[in-house]
Amino acid sequence: xxxxxxxxxxxxxxxxxxLGTVAFAQKPYKVGTTAANFLEIGIGAAGSAMxxxxxxxxxxxxxxxxxxxxxxxxxxxxxxFSLQPWLLDINTSFAAVGIVLPSIGTLGFGVTYTGYGEMxxxxxxxxxxxxxxFTSNDFAFSFSFGRKLAQWFSFGASAKYISSRIWHTSAKxxxxxxxxxxxxxxxxxxxxxxxxxxxxxxxxxxxxxxKYDGMDLLQPIDIQPYEVGSWRWEGNYKSAKGKFELQPWExxxxxxxxxxxxxFATESHRFTLAADALHPNNNAESINIGGQYMVRKLDFGxxxxxxxxxxxxxxxxxxxxxFGGGFVVHMRMVDMRMDYAYKSIxxxxxxxxxxxxxxx
Numbered sequence: 470x471x472x473x474x475x476x477x478x479x480x481x482x483x484x485x486x487x488l489g490t491v492a493f494a495q496k497p498y499k500v501g502t503t504a505a506n507f508l509e510i511g512i513g514a515a516g517s518a519m520x521x522x523x524x525x526x527x528x529x530x531x532x533x534x535x536x537x538x539x540x541x542x543x544x545x546x547x548x549x550f551s552l553q554p555w556l557l558d559i560n561t562s563f564a565a566v567g568i569v570l571p572s573i574g575t576l577g578f579g580v581t582y583t584g585y586g587e588m589x590x591x592x593x594x595x596x597x598x599x600x601x602x603f604t605s606n607d608f609a610f611s612f613s614f615g616r617k618l619a620q621w622f623s624f625g626a627s628a629k630y631i632s633s634r635i636w637h638t639s640a641k642x643x644x645x646x647x648x649x650x651x652x653x654x655x656x657x658x659x660x661x662x663x664x665x666x667x668x669x670x671x672x673x674x675x676x677x678x679x680k681y682d683g684m685d686l687l688q689p690i691d692i693q694p695y696e697v698g699s700w701r702w703e704g705n706y707k708s709a710k711g712k713f714e715l716q717p718w719e720x721x722x723x724x725x726x727x728x729x730x731x732x733f734a735t736e737s738h739r740f741t742l743a744a745d746a747l748h749p750n751n752n753a754e755s756i757n758i759g760g761q762y763m764v765r766k767l768d769f770g771x772x773x774x775x776x777x778x779x780x781x782x783x784x785x786x787x788x789x790x791x792f793g794g795g796f797v798v799h800m801r802m803v804d805m806r807m808d809y810a811y812k813s814i815x816x817x818x819x820x821x822x823x824x825x826x827x828x829x
Contacts, residue, residue: 503751504640504679504718505631507583507607511535512563513551514808514824518793519759520777522743524648525669525727526761529806530567530826533579533613536671536725537625538650540575540615543567545804549826556817558586565611574616577627581609590636603636613646621652621662629676631720638683644676644720656730664734670726678717686713722750727757739763743777755783759791770804771797779812787815795824804828 513531516523524536530549532539551563565579585605589598608631615625627646633639648671657665690711727745734740745757759777773795780788795808810822 499751501751502719503721504681505607505609505633505642505674506721506751507561507581508609508631508674509721509723509749510553510555510561510583511822512581513549514793514810514822515761515773515775515795517553517812517822518775518777518791518795518808518810519743519761520757520779520791522727522729522745522757522759522777524671524725524745525650525667525729526741526743526759527669530565530577530579531563531824532615532625532648533565533567533577533611533627534563534581534673536648536650536669537577537613537615537627537646538623538648538669538671540567540577540613540625541617541623542650543569543575543615545569545828547826547828549824551822551824553820553822555583555820556814560584560586567613574614577611577613577615579611579613581607581611583607605635607634608632611646623650624648625650629674631676631679633679633681635681636683636685638681638685640679640681640718642677642679642720644674646671646673646675648672658731658734664731667729668726669728671724673723673725674720675722676720678719680717681715686715687711688713719750724748737764737766739765753783755786756781769796770799773808775810787817789813789815793822797828802829 511517511521512534516527516531516535527535527539528542530547546568548566553561555561561583563579563581565577567575567577569575583606587602587604590601590603591598610630611627613625613627615623617623625648629644631642631644648669651668652662652665653668654662654665688711690709725745725747727743729741729743732740732742741761743759748754757777757779758781759775762774763771765771775794776792778790780786791810791812793808793810795806797804797806806826806828808824812820814820
């Protein structure tokens with residue numbers, strides 16, 4: 470028991486220190502120096518509606534993205550699909566399935582896809598376009614596992630294969646996510662441990678660098694363009710093929726630590742407040758905050774209202790308020806869950822996210 474208390478105190482101290490550090494973060498550095506930045510787009514409407522303050526809340530299949538340790542708290546196996554029309558014809562979708570294995574843990578497999586639409590091929594001779602079109606897309610395949618090591622503590626990890634393609638040029642990388650989830654008795658409005666404060670920590674996209682390569686990098690060059698030819702200044706290597714050698718790029722590494730507390734909890738009503746502190750490798754630190762009000766045991770099932778604010782203390786942030794809701798319909802054999810989220814991105818406009826899940 471004493472050991473458990475020591476662990477809880479250590480985790481709480483680390484969380485308070487992280488939140489305090491974010492509030493006084495220094496000027497950002499290394500902005501725009503990572504590849505595969507689609508990995509920073511939040512997955513699932515529930516987490517997005519709460520301002521992405523979800524690392525200490527998540528207990529469904531979207532744990533694959535936020536905190537794989539949350540998979541251990543899934544009560545039923547689940548299949549989930551999420552669609553998020555992003556900016557400028559960019560669309561992000563997520564499909565996953567998770568299987569709960571009693572006494573073993575929860576296995577999850579997910580695919581994230583981001584498509585950037587169709588664009589015109591241009592060059593110096595045809596600045597208005599050659600008449601050709603090209604596409605660009607990103608994929609991430611995740612295999613995850615979460616398990617309770619104690620009734621109040623769980624650990625989770627994911628292995629990811631990441632692929633990015635721009636016309637005929639592509640890059641790939643391998644990465645891992647890791648997370649922990651702690652359930653405490655602190656601030657429980659009912660006195661029950663399951664209603665107490667939850668603490669989550671995760672590190673995402675720790676892996677290899679991405680280096681783009683492909684036939685689009687081949688270009689005709691002349692290393693001595695001003696050498697005198699037999700008739701004029703025409704060089705001597707104008708038909709030689711050269712290739713641009715690109716440098717490898719890091720993945721967007723993100724460390725998250727957050728908590729959630731129930732301000733009140735009854736048999737039919739519950740209001741949860743959450744906050745996450747983020748430390749990325751390509752920007753300044755920031756804080757996300759969110760809340761969720763749940764009404765359970767209605768005639769049809771459960772109902773949720775959510776709201777939040779993303780990227781507090783982030784310099785020049787275009788992010789802002791978020792809100793949304795959802796419901797769970799309980800059926801004889803399966804449950805169905807639908808969620809919606811709205812996100813404001815300032816001058817870049819507004820985005821929406823839709824999620825659908827079947828629990829069996």
